[in-house]
Amino acid sequence: MPQDATAPTVLERPVQAGSTQLSGVEIGDLSGSLGFVLRICQLLAFDRFYRSGEPLPISAGEYSTLWTIGMNPGIRQGQLGTALFIKPAHMTKLIRRMEDQGFVQRVVPEDDRRAVCLSLTPVGEALIQRFRDTFFGRRAAEAEGLSPKELEEFLRLLRKYAGVTTRA
């Protein structure tokens, strides 16, 4: 149980030289932790994403998953999960959800009957096209605080770190 006491609030505390803050809160060496800063950036980007523009009927994660299936018709469930960091147990549930809504078709290939291949249904395809501009049009809102040049470089480094490859 909490005890009673007089404690100063953070806002009243003077800012020290060399101080590193996030929303007025001291974080010290945490600002040098890639994992920590990436997490904060990701939550901020999601926040901005969901606040801007027309609402989507599915989550950003679901849209990304459908989009990726659309780009890779016949992709195996496991391969999709590996690329998008979705664990097998969760993938089963997610795909079932997409299947129940009629967005995704599951097919067991002849050559390996253990596997499941995924593709979009016409309804699923229509869905991603219908909300394509909505989904991808939020870059401006997401990029808030960075200059166009910085955004460019930011995306380049993020892609490099993520291991995204581009073929010219």
Place this chain on the structure above:
Amino acid sequence: MPQDATAPTVLERPVQAGSTQLSGVEIGDLSGSLGFVLRICQLLAFDRFYRSGEPLPISAGEYSTLWTIGMNPGIRQGQLGTALFIKPAHMTKLIRRMEDQGFVQRVVPEDDRRAVCLSLTPVGEALIQRFRDTFFGRRAAEAEGLSPKELEEFLRLLRKYAGVTTRA
């Protein structure tokens, strides 16, 4: 139910010019979505973090929370949650967990009896010091794939995007 069919696997598909891939999977315009790429980077960083070095007795998120309380003794629960993007309902449970383990002390200040001020107990303080090197020493593993110079710039942009301020 899945139907039978012959479907090519993604690996067999030829790589098109202009193709943008993640783990051999085509992602197209998703590589330009800040939210998507940040999410992938964050999951990758966490993966590398957890795979490297001595195991921590608490999660990375819990360590960050305790660390921040240590840097801001007497911080209000709500202020901590705002900075770290932890929602009030979850914060209550998280802090109770930390309190139950003897790491955190909750104090209701005299001047506003609705609030709760947080600080580390000696046990909590000892814990963050004990695992300080373990936690912060994983930068090398986390930074895999980036040159020291790129890492520097990457962190600078991440901090700027996150709104981390530094006082010289």
Place this chain on the structure above:
DNA sequence: TATTGTTATACTCTATAACTATA
């Protein structure tokens, strides 16, 4: 034996809203 995916359990975190006690 190893691999692909499923099921089951438990826990963390998010979303939402109703609630309390203070201010």
Place this chain on the structure above:
DNA sequence: TATAGTTATAGAGTATAACAATA
């Protein structure tokens, strides 16, 4: 009336392990 935090409920996502079917 508004604010700080709590409680409750539902769902998403993670972690783990056991399991079935197939290779």
